[in-house]
Amino acid sequence: AQKVTQTQTSISVMEKTTVTMDCVYETQDSSYFLFWYKQTASGEIVFLIRQDSYKKENATVGHYSLNFQKPKSSIGLIITATQIEDSAVYFCAMREGSSGSWQLIFGSGTQLTVMP
Amino acid sequence: EAGVTQSPRYAVLQEGQAVSFWCDPISGHDTLYWYQQPRDQGPQLLVYFRDEAVIDNSQLPSDRFSAVRPKGTNSTLKIQSAKQGDTATYLCASSTGTGVYEQYFGPGTRLTVL
Numbered sequence: 001a002q003k004v005t006q007t008q009t010s011i012s013v014m015e016k017t018t019v020t021m022d023c024v025y026e027t028q029d030s031s032y033f034l035f036w037y038k039q040t041a042s043g044e045i046v047f048l049i050r051q052d053s054y055k056k057e058n059a060t061v062g063h064y065s066l067n068f069q070k071p072k073s074s075i076g077l078i079i080t081a082t083q084i085e086d087s088a089v090y091f092c093a094m095r096e097g098s099s100g101s102w103q104l105i106f107g108s109g110t111q112l113t114v115m116p
Numbered sequence: 117e118a119g120v121t122q123s124p125r126y127a128v129l130q131e132g133q134a135v136s137f138w139c140d141p142i143s144g145h146d147t148l149y150w151y152q153q154p155r156d157q158g159p160q161l162l163v164y165f166r167d168e169a170v171i172d173n174s175q176l177p178s179d180r181f182s183a184v185r186p187k188g189t190n191s192t193l194k195i196q197s198a199k200q201g202d203t204a205t206y207l208c209a210s211s212t213g214t215g216v217y218e219q220y221f222g223p224g225t226r227l228t229v230l
Contacts, residue, residue, distance in 0.1 A: 004158075033217055043205060045159070045221035091158050095217065101172060102147060102211070104219060106158030 002027050004094050006107035013082055014115055020067070021077045021110045023092030031097030034075045035104065036064070039089040048090075051075055053097070082114045118143065120222035122208050128228045129198045137193045137225045141210030147171075149219060150183055150193050151207040159207055165191065198229045 003026040013019045025034065034051045049061045051068050058066045067076040079086055092107040121140045129135055141148050147166050151159035162181065163173040167188035176183065180199075185191040195202055205226045209219040 035218065037221075043224050043226070045207065045209075045224075047218045047220060050218060093158075102149075102164060103161045103172060104149075104159075106160070108156075108158050 002105045004105050004107040008110045010111040012113045018080045023075050025094045029096040029098045033095045035093040036077045037091045087114045122222040126226050139191045139208030145210035147211045148191050149209040153205045200229050203229050
């Protein structure tokens with residue numbers, strides 16, 4: 001069965017620093033896709049970045065990057081040079097590639113607060 | 117490009133009342149998803165469609181919930197007799213069927229059942 005776990009309930013950091021949010025996943029599928037989404041205070045959910053399981057290189061988009069450790073079933077999100085507007089809830093999600101299902105399994109989220 | 121739109125944004129009901137949520141996906145997206153997000157939890161899939169066909173509704177509480185997408189574009193999710201446990205945000209998302217895998221979410225409908 002698929003499962004996504006985010007153990008960090010909340011994190012507070014100072015502006016302009018780097019933060020890492022943890023995520024571990026469980027799947028029996030050899031092919032899968034991992035995603036990070038951000039949910040703002042207004043409730044809007046925004047796609048940030050994706051990692052395909054067959055790719056060894058860590059994905060990077062703007063000031064978001066991933067730390068993909070496949071043997072540990074771990075996909076951490078790294079935000080560099082944090083800004084106040086990065087304050088939000090961050091969700092890790094997974095979709096299996098071989099099952100034919102397009103369902104996303106989400107973790108419970110990590111609340112990030114960036115302080116001035 | 118317009119994003120996923122949903123209406124209404126908020127709904128407040130008494131137990132036993134019915135409610136419908138409407139979703140308009142991103143133009144050209146053939147796959148449409150409905151998620152339920154209880155407070156302080158991640159979204160959980162209820163049902164999804166490819167064009168007008170239901171692909172997976174195994175997590176839809178079928179006795180009270182129904183969803184349709186008759187022309188493969190807009191979709192409606194209906195709760196026949198709401199319960200307090202249905203209090204949550206209902207999110208619609210869409211994606212293309214090939215290539216790009218990301219799902220794009222609408223603003224959601226925040227439902228409160230009293």
